[in-house]
Amino acid sequence: MKTLKNKISYLLLLSICCLLSSCDNSHPEWEDGDPALAHVYYYCFEKWGKIPGGNNVSYTVKQGETLPIPTQFHSKYQRSYTPEVYYYTSIVPAGVALVCGTDYVVVDEGGNTLTPDASGAYKMMWPKAKAGVQNIYIKALNGSKGSFRVLTFDPEKKMDVTDVTTTSIIKTNEYEVRAMSENYFVTVIIE
Numbered sequence: 001m002k003t004l005k006n007k008i009s010y011l012l013l014l015s016i017c018c019l020l021s022s023c024d025n026s027h028p029e030w031e032d033g034d035p036a037l038a039h040v041y042y043y044c045f046e047k048w049g050k051i052p053g054g055n056n057v058s059y060t061v062k063q064g065e066t067l068p069i070p071t072q073f074h075s076k077y078q079r080s081y082t083p084e085v086y087y088y089t090s091i092v093p094a095g096v097a098l099v100c101g102t103d104y105v106v107v108d109e110g111g112n113t114l115t116p117d118a119s120g121a122y123k124m125m126w127p128k129a130k131a132g133v134q135n136i137y138i139k140a141l142n143g144s145k146g147s148f149r150v151l152t153f154d155p156e157k158k159m160d161v162t163d164v165t166t167t168s169i170i171k172t173n174e175y176e177v178r179a180m181s182e183n184y185f186v187t188v189i190i191e
Contacts, residue, residue, distance in 0.1 A: 039175045040178060041075050041175065042179070042180055043085045043178070043180075044072055045057060045069065045070070045071055045072070045184075046070035046133050057183075058186060058189055059187070059188050059189070060189045060190075061138060061190055064141075069135060069136045069138065069188070070134075071135070071152060072133050073085070073132055074131055075130060075131040077129065078130050080128070083170070083175050086152075087136055087150060087151060087152050088121055088122070088151045089104075091148055092187060095147055096146040096147075098146045099143070100116075100148075103146070103148075104140050104141055104148070105138075106136065106139075107139050108137065119154070124136075136150055138150065138188055145191060147188060147190070148187070150185065151185040152179050153179040
């Protein structure tokens with residue numbers, strides 16, 4: 001009798017597992033997630049720190065050298081448009097203020113100095129919204145030693161991790177690119 005109860009219990013458990021693991025295909029538009037997020041992308045640093053608090057990654061560069069910092073664009077599809085994102089440099093709170101243009105510069109892959117826009121933003125393009133990795137290049141200029149931050153989110157704005165709308169880097173009528181709340185800045189140390 002005990003064996004029969006075990007078999008029935010096993011079959012009942014197996015049936016429940018099968019029911020719970022079955023897929024509901026009644027909404028095919030949901031197969032890739034929420035359709036409202038089909039044109040929402042994420043931009044962050046490729047190297048992650050400890051989670052939670054993943055903003056603890058640092059890089060060291062010697063005077064006169066150029067440092068590549070890999071950033072990542074998260075996308076599942078290729079599109080007809082080319083999203084742009086912005087990145088910034090900023091002082092480390094309570095640190096020695098290194099000055100962009102005096103102590104370091106942001107350069108392109110060929111070593112040409114880049115100029116930020118009026119808000120201090122540097123632009124990066126992601127052709128056809130294709131996922132991938134692109135580097136931000138920082139060149140130390142034989143100036144002061146110390147540290148500063150490179151950010152994928154405007155340092156003048158405040159991010160609230162409980163409100164996803166505050167993570168937006170750029171929003172157009174075609175797409176939105178958001179920052180990650182756990183991986184939106186790294187620290188660069190100039191030795």
